[in-house]
Amino acid sequence: MARQFSITRLPGFGAIALLTFVLLYLPIIILVVFSFNANQSQSIWGGFSLRWYEAAFQNQQVRDVSIRSLWLALVASGCATVLATLAALGTTRVSRFKGQTIIYALINQPLMVPEVVTGIALLIVVAFLKVQTGYTGMGYLVLAHTAFCIPFAYLPIRARLETMDRTLEQAASDLYASHFQAFRYITLPLLVPGILAGFMLGFVVSLDTVVITEFVKSAGQDTLPTYMLGQLRRAVTPEMNAIATLFLALSLCVVTLFFIVTSKRG
């Protein structure tokens, strides 16, 4: 009897797997390790210390950009989640219509278009609007991040809606629920895990994006990633390692929560 094909038995599988993990995680491990370095070097270990975390917390600029990043991510992914939920309902809870595939592609456009193209396009529009209106506030970043986050929020919500048993909504309407009541009492509660997942994915994406922010922001609107990029151009200090480590921890928490929420059967 022939043995079943198994990729794990191919020659070099172990070596390639190991190399992949090393490439993926070694730089991160080094970054984390040196954030606890007592001296200023990125290559010579000088003992354990929390001085760079202290320095980061005492740096007013770091605090400002961190708060801006979190605030922006919350607002943008919140808006994106609401819009994505409506879009998901509009593409799954209606009878098939002409151009449905095009709508689907349009919603997911930011996933397929190179980020830099989206960035340049936004830059041109935002520059025009700034000249026309004179408004240079955070609104542009909120709009840009919202638009960018929509597909990330849309995908898990749509997936949840598609796997939901449609007879539940029929049963609700059979039991005298109006369309709104069926949504309010049946669809929405069952959709919550999808909505949370979409929100968290959007949050991480917004927190992370450099390109979009770089193109759209006005002076003094740095987010944590763009601030760090700016700092690194001048000098690499373990303070950046410390900030990056904290940033990593936050992302990990959100992603872990995302997995817990999506794997929970409801």
Add this chain to the structure above:
Amino acid sequence: MSEPDPTQPSEIEITGLSKTFGQGASAFTALADIDLSIRTGEFFTLLGPSGCGKTTLLRVIAGFEQPTTGSLKINGKEVAGQGPNARPVNTVFQSYALFPHMSVAQNIGFGLKMLGRPAAEVKETTAQMLKLVQMEAMADRKPSEISGGQQQRVALARALAPQPRVLLLDEPLSALDLKLRKEMQSELKRLQTETGITFVFVTHDQEEALTMSDRIAVMSGGRILQLGAPNDIYNSPAERFVADFIGDTNFLTVKVVEATDTIAQVRLPGGMLQSARLPEGMHPAAGDDVTVVIRPEQANLTEGGASPLSATVTHSVFFGTDTLVHVTLVDGTPFTLRRQNAGNPTPPAPGTQVGLTFAHGALQVIRE
């Protein structure tokens, strides 16, 4: 099982109703020109194989599908075009469709809550319904924490709680094992008698239909082929499909000797003359070939001595209370008869020459 009074008012009145899915070349006619009247308080069954349109008809009555043409009246009011939430009917779904995030009690109270009934009334009716289906102990459980049979009871209670005029049941027993199925059959019958609500029941199981229904509509290809009480459908099938789908039966091709409006004299293979009942509106002429059906239990077997209709035993199958005896007639047509085992201890051996006689009224002519 009492026959409902035909003078009773119709609960559901369907006239010239059809339903077509899709358009143009890919259009599919699921229901074709249905005329049907379901009486108040009866246990009515739509019976047929899968794809015959029975579920579509149920969904049209529920309001999940809108008819393409025709009229649908519930309690005298036209409801075609209205949504399910505007109709005084509730559905028990094949998959039960219990709300997974709500407790058993919340599921049962949902309809009343949507109707805007006061909380006290919702609570009281829910308690009554829990008692009716013997699920009081499970009130706070989630649907995922109870068994399939219990889910079935909750689905029933949920649909009965708003006291609908009509309860629609879409193959509700198909997911249950045989023992539970039998239990639920009598449970359903009890609930229907206790509540007096009109039940419209969809099934592909002919035995289920025969034992539970006041009347049965046999469907095929989007049409109602025959409508009647279980014994009418069983004893006087009008078409081959109905005779074949319900129970076991023998089909014989015979020649008409003479015919009145209701009875025909026919000549069986081997020459024996018998009278056969004619379906309504069928007037064969003398000399026509027609098909008659004979149920296996309507034929008797005589051993020894001459018989006007002789046959040869091919084999017998023992069933405990009775034995199925397979024979071939003189012209080679296979024929099956069912013989009670009481008083007939040994089945006839293969090759035995036997004679056949038929119970009075056993022969029914069918339309081909």
